[in-house]
Amino acid sequence: MVSDVITLGPNQYGKAETRVVALRRGTERHEIADLNVSIALSGDLADTHHTGDNSNVLPTDTQKNTVFAFARKHGIDQPEEFGLLLAKHFVASQPAITHARVAIEEYSWRRLGEHSFERAGDEVRTCVVHHDARETHVVSGLRELVLLNTTNSEFWGYPKDAYTTLPEASDRILATAVTANWRHSTESDWADSYWVDSYWTKSYADARSNLIAAFAETYSYSLQQTLYEMGRRVLDQQSGLCEIRLSLPNKHHFLVDLSPFGMDNPGEVFFAADRPYGLIEGSALRQGAPDAGRAWE
Numbered sequence: 001m002v003s004d005v006i007t008l009g010p011n012q013y014g015k016a017e018t019r020v021v022a023l024r025r026g027t028e029r030h031e032i033a034d035l036n037v038s039i040a041l042s043g044d045l046a047d048t049h050h051t052g053d054n055s056n057v058l059p060t061d062t063q064k065n066t067v068f069a070f071a072r073k074h075g076i077d078q079p080e081e082f083g084l085l086l087a088k089h090f091v092a093s094q095p096a097i098t099h100a101r102v103a104i105e106e107y108s109w110r111r112l113g114e115h116s117f118e119r120a121g122d123e124v125r126t127c128v129v130h131h132d133a134r135e136t137h138v139v140s141g142l143r144e145l146v147l148l149n150t151t152n153s154e155f156w157g158y159p160k161d162a163y164t165t166l167p168e169a170s171d172r173i174l175a176t177a178v179t180a181n182w183r184h185s186t187e188s189d190w191a192d193s194y195w196v197d198s199y200w201t202k203s204y205a206d207a208r209s210n211l212i213a214a215f216a217e218t219y220s221y222s223l224q225q226t227l228y229e230m231g232r233r234v235l236d237q238q239s240g241l242c243e244i245r246l247s248l249p250n251k252h253h254f255l256v257d258l259s260p261f262g263m264d265n266p267g268e269v270f271f272a273a274d275r276p277y278g279l280i281e282g283s284a285l286r287q288g289a290p291d292a293g294r295a296w297e
């Protein structure tokens with residue numbers, strides 16, 4: 001007979017993927033914020049799991065409503081700011097809730113006119129806020145930032161075994177779709193500044209342009225080398241950030257053999273393969289960075 005004692009493990013709950021679009025129509029010139037907000041709360045939730053006693057369970061429906069009400073009450077400017085408001089609200093207002101995680105994706109719209117917009121590609125701005133009585137962490141990031149260098153990329157000197165067919169490359173296309181997440185130093189470092197001067201949006205724009213500049217400017221012998229240069233550049237240039245994690249798919253472009261058609265191909269015509277792809281992942285950490293706590297969960 002199985003006699004092991006079974007206990008409730010870690011748990012969290014919340015409303016995932018509330019899609020909120022908030023306009024500011026104060027003037028003729030409208031502003032738009034388009035977010036996908038996911039909330040996960042944890043704390044004293046044993047009773048609902050053990051017996052179905054819901055006295056500590058703020059409904060996920062209420063959480064969704066709070067997103068819309070806060071959008072009206074506070075407006076939405078920077079996603080990090082909106083995430084912090086929500087996370088702090090749930091922990092402050094619900095005695096049983098000790099920790100809140102709010103993850104936000106922002107879809108960007110390029111202005112066409114006073115009240116007309118065009119969806120600006122597939123790139124997504126992201127952030128994850130963790131808040132409890134002890135600490136607040138903010139990780140900001142982006143995904144689907146697609147970059148390509150047509151030269152200044154080589155890949156050679158790797159081990160060859162019985163299964164190696166890849167020719168060494170002294171001039172290749174290097175392309176990727178960047179997923180990057182960077183951790184802001186602890187709250188004391190940004191608490192004073194983050195309500196003013198669009199701190200989060202400026203930090204985001206700086207990180208994005210540092211990533212792009214490092215990708216474009218690095219003469220690369222591997223995507224791994226480029227990854228580290230990108231991470232290093234961001235931490236080097238942005239003192240408020242202490243850690244960055246990158247995930248870079250190697251979007252392979254294979255030179256097409258045109259010799260069957262009596263043509264040469266001096267690095268001009270490629271087959272863009274969508275899968276499989278190499279997936280290069282890595283991080284850079286500032287020495288003495290504060291403990292990450294649950295920041296990356």
Ligand SMILES: O=c1[nH]c(=O)c2[nH]c(=O)[nH]c2[nH]1
Pocket residue numbers: 155166221222223224250278
């Ligand atoms: O930059 C690269 N890194 C690799 O690890 C790798 N592996 C591979 O087949 N091509 C490449 N390119």
